[in-house]
Amino acid sequence: MPVIVLVGAQWGDEGKGKATDLLGDRLDYVVKFNGGNNAGHTVVIKGEKYALHLLPSGILTPGVVPVIGNGVVIDLAVLFQEIDGLESRGIDTSRLRISANAHVIPSYNRSMDKVAERYLGARRIGTTGRGIGPTYADKMNRVGIRVQDLFDESILRQKVEAALSFKNQVLSKIYNRQAVKPDDVVGELLSYVERLRPYVGDTALELSEALDAGKVVLCEAGQATLLDVDHGTYPFVTSSNATAGGACTGSGIPPTRIDRVVAVLKAFTSRVGEGPFPTELHDKFGDHLREVGHEYGTTTGRPRRIGWLDLVMARYAQRINGVTDFVLTKLDNYDDLDEIPVCVAYEVNGVRHDEMPISQTDFHHAIPIFETLPGWKEDISGARTFEDLPKDAQHFVEFVEARIRARISVVGVGPARDQVIERHSVLSGA
Numbered sequence: 411m412p413v414i415v416l417v418g419a420q421w422g423d424e425g426k427g428k429a430t431d432l433l434g435d436r437l438d439y440v441v442k443f444n445g446g447n448n449a450g451h452t453v454v455i456k457g458e459k460y461a462l463h464l465l466p467s468g469i470l471t472p473g474v475v476p477v478i479g480n481g482v483v484i485d486l487a488v489l490f491q492e493i494d495g496l497e498s499r500g501i502d503t504s505r506l507r508i509s510a511n512a513h514v515i516p517s518y519n520r521s522m523d524k525v526a527e528r529y530l531g532a533r534r535i536g537t538t539g540r541g542i543g544p545t546y547a548d549k550m551n552r553v554g555i556r557v558q559d560l561f562d563e564s565i566l567r568q569k570v571e572a573a574l575s576f577k578n579q580v581l582s583k584i585y586n587r588q589a590v591k592p593d594d595v596v597g598e599l600l601s602y603v604e605r606l607r608p609y610v611g612d613t614a615l616e617l618s619e620a621l622d623a624g625k626v627v628l629c630e631a632g633q634a635t636l637l638d639v640d641h642g643t644y645p646f647v648t649s650s651n652a653t654a655g656g657a658c659t660g661s662g663i664p665p666t667r668i669d670r671v672v673a674v675l676k677a678f679t680s681r682v683g684e685g686p687f688p689t690e691l692h693d694k695f696g697d698h699l700r701e702v703g704h705e706y707g708t709t710t711g712r713p714r715r716i717g718w719l720d721l722v723m724a725r726y727a728q729r730i731n732g733v734t735d736f737v738l739t740k741l742d743n744y745d746d747l748d749e750i751p752v753c754v755a756y757e758v759n760g761v762r763h764d765e766m767p768i769s770q771t772d773f774h775h776a777i778p779i780f781e782t783l784p785g786w787k788e789d790i791s792g793a794r795t796f797e798d799l800p801k802d803a804q805h806f807v808e809f810v811e812a813r814i815r816a817r818i819s820v821v822g823v824g825p826a827r828d829q830v831i832e833r834h835s836v837l838s839g840a
Contacts, residue, residue, distance in 0.1 A: 412669030413627045414836065415657040418634025419727035421643075421681035423705070423714060424674040425739035427453040430467035430630055431827055432737075432820065433836065438625035439475045439617060440468025443660030444650040445632025446483040446515060448542045457826070458499075465492050466630055469503060475620075477613050480511035481650060481660020482632075483545040484557065485520075486602045508606070509613040509662075510558040516570065517598060518577055518590045519544035525585040546649035548573060557610055560603050563596070570595045614662025621667055629657035635673070635727040636681075643773065646685025654731040672836055673733040675724055675814070677741045677806075680714040682707050686774040689717035689753045703743045704825075718780070720753040724814045726766040735836050736814060738807060739822035742829075747785040750806065753778040754813065783809060791824040796833055799823075 414433070418424045430440060431453045447463040453470055460470055464484065469476040478484065493503045519541035548554035553573045559566045571592045578589040617627060633652040636642045641653055650656065654671045658664060678699050679689055690696070696716040699705065705714040727733065744750055756763040756776035767773045786800035793799050799807070799821075811818045819834040 413621065413629060413657075413663055413667045415629045415631070415654045415668055415671045415731075417631040417652065417654055417671065417673050417727070417731050417733075418637075419673040419675040419724055419731075419733070419736070420634055420679055420720075421636045422634040423680055423682070423707070424634060424676040425737070425822060426630060426674050427462065427467040428739065428822060428825075428827070428830075429672065429674050429737045429820070430628060431470060432830055433628060434468065434471035434474060436626060437468060437471070437474050437628050439477055439620055439627040440466045440471075441477040441479050441613075441617065441627060441629045441657075441661045441663075442466040442482055442632060443479040443629050444481045444652055444656045445648060446540065446542045446545070447485050447488045448540050448632075448648065453827075460496070460499075460501075463492060464488050465496075465503075465506070468628070468630070469496065469506060470501060472502070475505045475507060477617065477661075478506070478508045478512055479613060479629075479661040480509040481656060482509075483513045483515050483542055483549075483650075484508070485515040485540065486599070486606065490602065490605065504608075506609050507611055507613050507616060508557060508609045510556065510610050511614075512557050513545055513549050513554045514557060514560070514599065515541040515545045516555055516573070516595050517541075518574060518581075518595060519548065521581065521587065521590070522577060525581070525587060543649040555599070557606070560599055560606065561610075563600065566599060567592065567596050570599075617661060617663055621663075627663070629661055629663065629668075631656065635730060636723060638730075641730050643685050644770065646683060670734045670836060671732050672735045672737060672819075673727055673731055673816075674737045674739060675719075675727075675810075675818075676739050677719055677743060678703075679717040679720050679723070680705050682712050682714050686770070686776075687715055687717055688722075688756060688773070688776045688778045689720045691716050691718065695747075698746070699743055702746070703740055718751045718753055718778070719810070720778070721810065721813045722753060722756055722764065722766060724810070725764075728815045733816045735819040735834065736811075736816055737820040737822065737836075738810065738818050741803065741807070741821055742790050742823045744785060744803075744806075745789055745791075746787070748787065749785055750783045751780040752783060752809070754781050755779040781809075791829055793823050793831060794828075796821070796831055799831070 466476040468474040786802040821831040
């Protein structure tokens, strides 16, 4: 049976949680394959809002097995806070599976993250300060701590002491911070062991066996394409691979088993943190879209930077991910506008670019070239078929679809689970 990869086509916050929830009753497993608690999904079910930061969105769907894959970095305190929060609201979390190979975020990496960002000053990246980057750096430097290490106290202590032999030098001598005691770190991590144990296993093997048994698996990205460490707007990116290729390395599922790649595209653009943003708005239209769309970070609460829809980015996302289907969200946020500018290309030093510029410098200086479409000036939140939409709203969808090189299979017209229009089946490809 198929593996579906779900990614964000912009800088995140496109509505991937809503897309996962939409497919929920047709899925058997939902796998988070990258990132940590530096991003969030907001899902609305029967008027109830759920904000997830580390857990896969599939945890909200009865019968679906949610999996935290090996490519994720886990803050155990946050994990159990989320689990407790959901359990208190009647959500069963016992199905959760966690890869023994996933890396753990130790307390000293949260400290490193925060002081390093302050030290950078004007050159800061815009990190959330949750220790994500330093933990991925430890992983690549082969001094990281994996979930499985918590079940061998001797190995755990050796790894913590080895990491702190260097990090304490940096904290104390460069950042003038107090050195971290290895006993404190080991003690904190060991305190989670017994509660963690029932969730942990060889998730790559479990997923392989599930696919052999005909189960449907969705791999859900944290962050989004333009935040991918290799393919995003580097260095203003996350520390992992949030594109479709990351689904394989972050879950243990081979590429030959991936059937479809679904990208979520918001009808406008937003980002949190630093970095270039060609279509960014600093006017009443940006303020309007931020407010009607409730564009504040699920994890940080920071107001998101807002811009018009950028189809150069969307085409790039389609190419990098091999997108077969797009989910267009928040179309209803345009209901009150007379006209809607859409970026179709960039101008850089007098030269038109229909594709992403090769250099960060050119992207930073890119001037958007817009085509303006008419608004529809009516409430579309009740539409459930494409034909229910006003003609100008239909034209907007068709205009975008014609330029992003993959079909728009789902259109979101409101925050609730049922406020969607399914034009094509994502699962069957029909």
